Amino acid sequence: MASEGELGRKWDRCLADSAVKLGAGFGLGIVFSVTFFKRRTWPIAFGSGMGLGMAYSNCQHDFQSPYLLHGKFVKEQ
Secondary structure, eight states: OOOHHHHHHHHHHHHHHHHHHHHHHHHHHHHHHHHTSTTOSHHHHHHHHHHHHHHHHHHHHHHHOTTOOSSOOOOOO
């Protein structure tokens, strides 16, 4: 069972990752919509959906792997 602090860090990491991936997918969708697809809306929805899907997958993996230490060095004794 994860402690409250570790669970809070996982949620923070998950929400930040979701915001970044959603924003990147949305931005790329706008760029592709304007440059290649004559301002259609489906590239924006597709890019946003891909970003949310990747974020969901990362969050799911993060919550199901309780024994990973993210970026911490453990000194051997």
